[in-house]
Amino acid sequence: MISDLIYDRNSISIDDYQTYSSITMPVVACPIPNCTYVTDDVDAIIAVALLNTHAITHAPTSSTNAAAAKVERVKRPTVTSAGSSEEWDYFLVRWRDYVEATKVSGKDRIIQLLECCDEQLRKDVTRSIGMGRTLTDRPEEEILTLVRTLAVREENTMVARVTLHNMRPDRDETVRSFSARIRGQAGVCKFSLPCPNCTQTVNYTEEVLRDVVIRGLEDPEIQLDLLGDKNQDMNFEEVLRFVEAKEAGKRSASRLVDTHGAEAAKSSYTRKRLDRLQRQHEPRAGSTDQNPCSYCGKKGHGRNAPQDIRRTECPAYNSTCTACHKKHHFEVVCRGKYRRKREDTKVELQEGAVFDSLCIINNTGRRRNERFIALDHHLYNQLSDTWLKQSSKPQPFVKLGVDVLVDDYKLFGFDSLLTRTPRHADILCMADTGCQSCLAGIKAIHRLGINQRELIPVTMKMHAANKRGINIIGTAILRFSGRTSNGVLETRQIVYVTDVDNKVFLSREACVALGMITEQFPKVGEITRHTAADATSDAPDHLRNNSGLITDCNCPKRELPPPPPTQLPCPATDDNCETLRQFLLDYYKGSTFNTCEHQPLPMMSGPPLQLMIDPDAKPFACHSPI
Structure with missing residues (x-):
């Protein structure tokens, strides 16, 4: 030990000390197990000092003595029946992480794997091997294969590929999140082919994902810049970086442009708002x-x-x-x-x-x-x-007959929801050409004999023009009908029901089907053209001519007055008075002297006529006709 190497110099003579000093001292190793430290060839006292100094490195630190930090318990993954291959792959990754974190092994691992299944899937797994038999003595791979057979709903690869190509980014979804979502779907599409020249397999998933991302871009400017870039051989990661840079630049530019104006308006608005609130809270005189x-x-x-x-x-x-x-x-x-x-x-x-x-x-x-x-x-x-x-x-309202069609409910498989016979109702509906889908309040639906429990459940979300969400509690299939001079027009629409209003709003498609607007809406001049066409379309065929005017006689075509005549047919004498009169009648027979009641009057052009009244004139009341 280290203490055995210590000696007292006062207990030996000078000669003995010189003798001991001339002797080569052996190296001393650290007595701590598994430590390779040894002293140099030095005096024993120095060796003892070196060993004492080295012993400090083996002293326990406060961090090792402190209790290990308590980490959160690892959550066990779950798997349900009727899932997809992508969901199964995600479960396998979670299961391996769970096993690595918990260090579970043996029969406990099989038990934990079975506990990952929901109740219905667990029953199916037990029934597949026979009731009364245990699964804990089977290997893990066999259990995973059995669970996958019952949990994954196999589908054709072509269907998975079509689903991938139809995927689009959600609202406010980043390109990275969208790429992760389509990558999971691409995992079940099997984008791989054997090489014809060797035994290796060629995987072209990255190229397909790149095309899906480019096609799904919502911003047309970014999509145009990407398609027009000189580098048309970008890989998937380069495309993501390009789109991310463009999106970040547009966000930064919009904030930079709006910063100064917003701050200036904010200060002015804040002062006015505080003054207004102060005046509102101050008690008024009297x-x-x-x-x-x-x-x-x-x-x-x-x-x-x-x-x-x-x-x-x-x-x-x-x-x-x-x-x-x-x-x-x-x-x-x-x-x-x-x-x-x-x-x-x-x-x-x-x-x-x-x-x-x-x-x-x-x-x-x-x-x-x-x-x-x-x-x-x-x-x-x-x-x-x-x-x-x-x-x-005022807002445009039209009174329509509204009915619930039981046959349509049967067609969609929801006829069991209707517990009683619906009734007809005449409801004032707002013609909202900016509404993409028909919308109705729950109180209007109650007039048809339908309660909230009889609505078809939906997961659709709607937003108003002020970006606020509209709470949709269900949908109903309704028929809107209205009577015209030519008969009855009707349309069938899926109407979404909300609990925040009691009105009925007709969508643009419903307005077109009921003949309120044209299919080309909105188009400048469309109403004027259709109005002129409708004026002649109601007339019989023998009253129409190529000019679009309605005539049933031999009257001259109504037209605007011609310019004054520059030359008379005869001298202006008393003897030629009748001749001149007939000349004027013939010259202005299509305009001034045309009294045909079967032709529309031509529209006038130019500035409107004005009544010349003295602004200083004193008004007088006149109670008898002039």
Whole structure:
């Protein structure tokens, strides 16, 4: 030991010390097991010091004595029946990681593998080998093969490849996430062929994935830049990097452009908003009423404020209630007989349904102490060639007959949902040409004798124009019908049902099927052309001519007045008066003197006629016809 090497120099003589010093000292090894450290050929005292210094390296540290950090328990993967090959491959990867993390082995590994199956799959595995027999004595590979046979629904490789080529990135999905998703699908497509010149297998999965990513790009500018790049031999990874760089550049550019304007507008908007909130919370002179307004539901201008205050302060002034169709109040505070039940919802800046708030325009008036000019809504009048102060036209509603078709439910296999016979109802429907699918409120569906439990379940999500989600609780198959002068037009539509509104919205396809708009909508001038064609299409064949005018007599064709004649057929004398009269009648017979009632009047061109009235003239009331 190290202590045995220590000696006392005072206990020996000088000669003995010199004798010991001249002797070569053996090297001393570290007594710690598995340590290869040895001292040099030095004096014993020095060797002892070196060994003591080296012993410090073997001292236990605080980290080794501390308890190991407690890690989260590894979750066991699960596998269900009727899965795909991609899902099975993902389960195998998770299973190997689970075995590596838990160090499970032997029969415990087989038990854990069987516990990964859901209840139905576990029953199928047990039934496949016979009830009453155990699986714990079988090898793991045999169990995996048996589970895969029952868990994976085999499909044709061509179907998997078609599915891959039809895959598109989801909304706001990055190109990396999309590439990972299609790579998982490509794993079951078997994109490999044997080489005709050797025994190796050629895998061309990367090339197919590259084409799928390029085809699925949502941004046409990035897709155009990628297709027009001089390097047309990019591999899959290079394409991903190219798209990522383009997407990052567009995001950065948009933020850079919007930063200065947004910050400047934010500061101005914040000051005005704080001032407005401060004025709203300050008590008004002569009024301390902070109760909600009975016209709009907001606080700040009194419960029953005078008209002059409501004109400038109340947002409901000049608005029309959607329940009773009366003015100057919102639907949430309507006291009409047929008002909707008041819901415990927050009164927004523009009260009403989610859909109505996107298109309704209200005149909120001019607020006090705000330095801007309030502009009322105006419409341009072509006849007077000026702007006129008018309200917007009301939303377009049409009354249609609505029925539930039981045969369509049977066709889709949902006839068991209908527990009672539906009934017919006449419902006011809004013709919304910007709506991609028909939408209806649950209250409108109740009028047809259908409750929420009888709706067809769907997983579709819809968004309004303000980017807010619409809660879809199911769908119904309805028939819309309307009567025209030529008969009845009808259309069958899948209508999505929501619980946030009680109206029925017709989609663009439904409006086309019912003849409200043309299939070319929107197209400039389409309505004018169809209107002119419809004016003649209703007439009999013998009343039409090639010019499109309707005639049933020998009257001359109606036309605009010709220019004044430059030469008379005879001298202007009293004897030629009858001749000149007949000349004028013949010259203007198609315009001025054409009194045929079977031809439409030609449209005039040029500036509109104006009444020359003295602006300083004093008006007088005239109660008798002039």
